Amino acid sequence: MEKLYEGKAKVLYREGPDTLRVYFKDEATAFNAQKRGVIPGKGAVNNKVSAALFRYLEAHGVKTHFLEEVSDREMRVRRVEILPLEVILRFKAAGSFARRYGLKEGTPLKMPLLEFSLKNDALGDPLICENAVLALGLTTEGELEGVKAATLRVGELLKAFFAERGLELVDFKLEFGKVGGEILLADEISPDTMRLWDEKGEPLDKDRFRKDLGGVEEAYREVLRRVLG
Ligand SMILES: Nc1ncnc2c1ncn2[C@@H]1O[C@H](COP(=O)(O)OP(=O)(O)O)[C@@H](O)[C@H]1O
Ligand SMILES: [Mg+2]
Incomplete structure (x- = not known):
């Protein structure tokens, strides 16, 4: 191939x-x-x-x-044409969001917060507002509304899915793509692209690698075990 x-x-x-x-x-x-x-x-x-x-x-x-x-x-x-956006949904403050606003990781949010960043490694995937997405023609208004609605729905579904498995979904990133006039959820949804905390508040995701917390492989395996279990 x-x-x-x-x-x-x-x-x-x-x-x-x-x-x-x-x-x-x-x-x-x-x-x-x-x-x-x-x-x-x-x-x-x-x-x-x-x-x-x-x-x-x-x-x-x-x-x-x-x-x-x-x-x-x-x-x-x-195969889709990926929209050049990372769509992030946050339930609690963590990572770049916590740093940006000077919040302790785990600070609850009053509502699930949807953020966009421009998918551009050379620029460091900068945060982008909805008006800039539209002004730059990255999506149409209709596409943007569709992406937002789908992301909120995915958030509800994943939150419930992980809660049943004893894991708290803290935030996640999605990518969407277009094919034949349709918008599809694409890329991956994994411990690389979500924050998941166990019953003790221990991260079972890529933060173990980012922060050198150890037990990285074990954490990934544990997420798989709970997802399949
Ligand atoms: N269904 C798809 N069709 C086309 N491209 C896709 C699809 N799903 C994911 N991609 C793209 O595949 C690329 C490969 O994944 P990844 O290794 O995560 O790349 P990156 O380093 O750009 O994040 C990503 O740029 C992602 O946007
Ligand atoms: Mg990627």
């Missing part, structure tokens, strides 16, 4: 005319790739967690790019 793109966490191959094979790597990056490492087993965990969550979301009416798992580390998806 022709390799189309190698990113920080995945490799994309052309499979059919409208489909891609996504290969999930063990390589990990943080802080706009200033920190690099390997988390053994991460690729398989992220593939399986993403597949399970895409299936769950589809079963609840969310349109996604997911077609099927093809191996431990690979899934088949519909």
